[in-house]
Amino acid sequence: MSDSLHAAANKQFQQAADLIDLNPEYRAILSQPENEVIVNFPVRMDSGELKLFKGYRIQHNNVLGPYKGGLRFHPDVDLDEVKALAAWMTFKCSLVGLPYGGAKGGVTINPREYSDRELERLVRRFTHQLGDTIGPEIDIPAPDVGTNAQMMDWIMDTYANVSGPGGRQQLRGVVTGKSVEVGGSLGREAATGQGVLYALRHWCGETGQRLSGLTVSIQGFGNVGSHFARLAAKEGCLIVAVADHTATLHNPSGIDIPRLFDYARENRMIKGFDGADEVDTDDLFSIAVDAFIPAALENQITKDRADSMSCRVVVEAANGPTTSSGEDVLLSRGVDIIPDVLANAGGVVVSYFEWLQNQSGRAWRVDDVDTRLREIIWDANDKVVAMRAELSCTHRDAAYAVSLRRLADVYDRRGIFP
Ligand code: NAD
Numbered sequence: 001m002s003d004s005l006h007a008a009a010n011k012q013f014q015q016a017a018d019l020i021d022l023n024p025e026y027r028a029i030l031s032q033p034e035n036e037v038i039v040n041f042p043v044r045m046d047s048g049e050l051k052l053f054k055g056y057r058i059q060h061n062n063v064l065g066p067y068k069g070g071l072r073f074h075p076d077v078d079l080d081e082v083k084a085l086a087a088w089m090t091f092k093c094s095l096v097g098l099p100y101g102g103a104k105g106g107v108t109i110n111p112r113e114y115s116d117r118e119l120e121r122l123v124r125r126f127t128h129q130l131g132d133t134i135g136p137e138i139d140i141p142a143p144d145v146g147t148n149a150q151m152m153d154w155i156m157d158t159y160a161n162v163s164g165p166g167g168r169q170q171l172r173g174v175v176t177g178k179s180v181e182v183g184g185s186l187g188r189e190a191a192t193g194q195g196v197l198y199a200l201r202h203w204c205g206e207t208g209q210r211l212s213g214l215t216v217s218i219q220g221f222g223n224v225g226s227h228f229a230r231l232a233a234k235e236g237c238l239i240v241a242v243a244d245h246t247a248t249l250h251n252p253s254g255i256d257i258p259r260l261f262d263y264a265r266e267n268r269m270i271k272g273f274d275g276a277d278e279v280d281t282d283d284l285f286s287i288a289v290d291a292f293i294p295a296a297l298e299n300q301i302t303k304d305r306a307d308s309m310s311c312r313v314v315v316e317a318a319n320g321p322t323t324s325s326g327e328d329v330l331l332s333r334g335v336d337i338i339p340d341v342l343a344n345a346g347g348v349v350v351s352y353f354e355w356l357q358n359q360s361g362r363a364w365r366v367d368d369v370d371t372r373l374r375e376i377i378w379d380a381n382d383k384v385v386a387m388r389a390e391l392s393c394t395h396r397d398a399a400y401a402v403s404l405r406r407l408a409d410v411y412d413r414r415g416i417f418p
Contacts, residue, residue: 004080005080005081005083005084005085005298005299005320006080006081006083006084006087008084008320008323008324009083009084009087009088009320010031010087011324012396012400013030013031013087013091013400013404014027014031015397015400016396016397016400016401016404017030017400017404019391019393019397019401020391020401020404020405020408022404022408023408023411023412025411025416026404026407026408026411029061029411029416030060030061030087030090030404030407033058033059033060033061033083033086033087034059034060034061034062035057035058035059035133036056036058036059036079036083037056037057037058037059037130037133038054038055038056038079039054039055039056039057039126039129039130040052040053040054040055041053041055041125041126041129042125043118043121043122043125044121045114045118046115046117046118053107053108053109053122053126054107054108055105055106055107055108055126055129055130056077056078056079056082056104056105056106056107057103057104057105057130057133057134057139057141058079058082058083058085058086058103058104058105059086059101059102059103059133059139060083060086060087060089060090060101060102060103060104061087061090061101061102061407062101063101063407063410063411063414064090064093064094064098064099064100064101064406064407064410065093065098065099065100065101066100066101066135066136066137066138066139066140067089067100067101067102067103067138067139067140068089068093068098068100068101068102068103068139068140068142068348068351068352069085069086069089069102069103069104069105069141069142069144069348070085070089070104070105070141070142070143070144070145070147070177070347071104071105071106071107071141071142071143071144071147071151072085072104072105072106072107072144072145072146072147073106073107073109073110073111073145073146073147073151074106074108074109074110074145074146074297075108075109075110076108076297077106077107077108077109078108081106081298082104082105082106084298084320085104085144085319085320086102086103086104087102088102088104088319088320088340088341089101089102089103089104089348090102090407091341091399091400091403091404092340092341092342092344092345092348092403093348094403094404094406094407095341095342095345095380095383095384095399095400095402095403095406096345096348096349096376096377096380097376097379097380097406098348098349098352099352100140100348100352103139103141104144105130105141106144107122107126109122109146110146111146111147112268119151120154123151123154123155123158124154124155124157124158127154127155127158127159128158128162134159134174134175135159135174136170136171136172136173136174136355136358136359140173140174140175140176140351140355141155141174141175141176142175142176142177142347142348142351143177143223145222145297148177148223149177149178149179149184149189150179152175152176152177152178152179152184153178153179153182155174155175156171156172156174156175156178156182156183157182159171159174159175160172160174169358169359169361170358170359172358173354173355173358173359176188176351176352176354176355177189177347177351177354178354183354183357183358184354185350185351185353185354185357185363185364185369186363186364186365186366186369187350187353187366187369187370187373188347188350188351188353188354188369189223189227190227190230190231191346191347191349191350191351191369191373192223192224192227192228192317192344192346192347193223193224193225193226193227193228193229193230193231193295193317193346194227194228194231194346194370194373195343195344195345195346195347195349195373195377196224196228196293196295196315196317196343196344196346197228197231197232197235198346198373198374198377198378198381199315199338199342199343199377199381200214200232200291200293200313200315200338201235202377202378202381202382202385203313203315203336203338206385207312207336211232211235211236211237212235212236212237213236213237213238214237214238214290214291215237215238215240215288215289215290215291216229216232216237216238216239216240216289216290216291216292216293217239217240217241217242217284217287217289217291217292217293217311218239218241218242218243218293218295219243219284219292219293219294219295219296219300219318219321220243220244220294220295220296220297220317220318221242221243221244221260221264221270221295222244222295222296224295224317224318224344224347225242225244225293225295225296225317226261226264228293228295228317229242229257229260229261230257230258230261232257233254233257233258237291238253238254239254239255239257240252240253240254240255240287240289241255241279241283241284241287241289242255242260242270242276243270243281243284243296244264244269244270244271244296245269245296246269246270246271247269247270247271247272247273247278248278248279248280248281248283248284249270249273249275249276249277249278249279250276250277250278250279250283250284250287251275251276251277255275255276256275259273259275260273260275260276282305282308285301285305285306285308285309286308286309286310287310288310288311289310289311290311290312290313291311291312291313291314291315292309292311292313292314292315293314293315293317294314294316294317294318294321294322295317295318296318296321297318297321298318298319298320298321299320299321299323300318300321300322301314301321301322301323301326301327301330302323302325302326303323303325303326303328303329305326306322306325306326306327306329306330307329309330309335311335312335312336313335313336313337313338314330314335314336314337314338315338315343316337316338316339316340316343316344317340317343317344318340318344319340319344320340321340322337327396331394336395337394337395337396338395339395339396339399339400341396341399341400341403342380342381342384342395342399345376345377345380346373346377349372349373349376349377350369350373353369353372353373380402383402384398384399384402385398387399387401387402
């Protein structure tokens, strides 16, 4: 297997392109990002020292609309990773019918090692350095691993301050995932986890079982994992194992998720929580459950871990959590995989709602956000199931096929400039 995440992402895309016999010109265009922006920028530390950071914004494709995708702050961020994540955004936005293309960005940094003041200076300088690369009609970032609503607020404020006095309302749409007080949408914070739960509920319908009573393990207890856990527990799922970067917790009778949620918010980790046993990192994968939810980083379900897994469905809340050989093992053992581009699309859907609210200057009620989110995610899941039946293929191939057909249809109509 190639170590390159972008090569792995391309392999998924090429496989589905073969299945639907995608026009080779569109295939060539979609196999590389349109723009690769790399910036090196200085930030003053609290100690007075000046440090140089490397940041990325990769714009994969914008045939459907402005580039859209998160910003990741993590020590492993590099060009290859961001290119893969940007491509997945194009396929995700197309799959769920949004008028957006795909992008992703990030900074190679461990944000836990910096003070809030240092992070604010870093976010503002990075935003300034990106300049016209981003904009409400150009490219719209959002939170991802290691970034949050506060950082989105700083991006918006920096962008608005250097953009001159006009268009203040619409300028807020330069970034989504903002705090509600400054133009964010109700329901955005929980949206990705909510979408993952809708995907799991849909799978229950496909396979004729009840959501309530399912046993679940979750890797990652950040934005996506913790909200998914909270909502799934409310629906009667039994969350028996949860891991983050500090610990893996197991309680066969079910972890008290509201209490763990509060504990993790307060301590910024799950280690030390007294309502479960701490077990080894790899034990998470071998615990028998109905559903396994990877909600941390890519390449977590390797071949060896897949060999040890005992579950019926993997719902990919994270992007790219299953390696190609891990996927082969799971599929050969009859485990369903609900792919990332479908499973975690809830976040970008509500980001789109936030952008619409910023454009119109009108805030939506949380009930409206949830109803429309459910409709869009449900419809995308229905389309993938229908495509699966048509092509006799996996969930992942079917999701890509739905997405690629829409992209090809738009290219057919628009043509290729000039
Ligand atoms: P986050 O930074 O809020 O949380 C990440 C979590 O993963 C943390 O709990 C961290 O401790 C845990 N983690 C990191 N390394 C780990 C390891 N080796 N083992 C176990 N846990 C580990 O990030 P997030 O926003 O929740 O994103 C998680 C995943 O979901 C990423 O793949 C991201 O791209 C994807 N995603 C996020 C959104 C969103 O709206 N935030 C939308 C779509 C997809």
